[in-house]
Amino acid sequence: xxxxxxxxxxxxxxxxxxxxxxxxxxxxxxxxxxxxxxxxxxxxxxxxxxxxxxxxxxxxxxxxxxxxxxxxxxxxxxxxxxxxxxxxxxxxxxxxxxxxxxxxxxxxxxxx
Amino acid sequence: xxxxxxxxxxxxxxxxxxxxxxxxxxxxxxxxxxxxxxxxxxxxxxxxxxxxxxxxxxxxxxxxxxxxxxxxxxxxxxxxxxxxxxxxxxxxxxxxxxxxxxxxxxxxxxxxxxx
Numbered sequence: 001x002x003x004x005x006x007x008x009x010x011x012x013x014x015x016x017x018x019x020x021x022x023x024x025x026x027x028x029x030x031x032x033x034x035x036x037x038x039x040x041x042x043x044x045x046x047x048x049x050x051x052x053x054x055x056x057x058x059x060x061x062x063x064x065x066x067x068x069x070x071x072x073x074x075x076x077x078x079x080x081x082x083x084x085x086x087x088x089x090x091x092x093x094x095x096x097x098x099x100x101x102x103x104x105x106x107x108x109x110x111x112x
Numbered sequence: 113x114x115x116x117x118x119x120x121x122x123x124x125x126x127x128x129x130x131x132x133x134x135x136x137x138x139x140x141x142x143x144x145x146x147x148x149x150x151x152x153x154x155x156x157x158x159x160x161x162x163x164x165x166x167x168x169x170x171x172x173x174x175x176x177x178x179x180x181x182x183x184x185x186x187x188x189x190x191x192x193x194x195x196x197x198x199x200x201x202x203x204x205x206x207x208x209x210x211x212x213x214x215x216x217x218x219x220x221x222x223x224x225x226x227x
Contacts, residue, residue, distance in 0.1 A: 043157070105156040
């Protein structure tokens, strides 16, 4: 499988708990993006990496959110002290140079 | 600020009908890129097309065609002879050509093709 892989596919957590999602991009892609999508809305940009450097962060990315891409390969997105408003689909995408972004199937987070 | 408007929230058509999905964008950039993505019920966003702001040629790919008009800031998508497998949510998106790689998406149009 050469597509973008995200794990887990689904996560249910209690409010206040920390969660971490993983994204494995397409291997030759040096750009990696995180987006969040709530029901009935289009994806909203969260952050972007070029190799291991985090180059852009949205104002949506509060201090409870942190993303890493330590070796320029896979990435993790951690949400600390989850709130019900964090319930959403978290989408990862990867790309190379000026190509389009290819998306994974997403991680659906439910905070109860 | 960039903005993408997809005014049609939901569209239903009978199989084999043609359907056009509208997309209007706003940007101050002179160089930018426009995209269409398809999101089937499985959830994965599937890339359909990318168009840069300097290329106003319309494009056709099988049953799909795209009409880019800078004068009206529109990038509309037409499916000819629709099929049930075309049922999905379709998103139009915009990216600046000036260094930012983030995509700004519209709210999407849900297309239902009825057999």
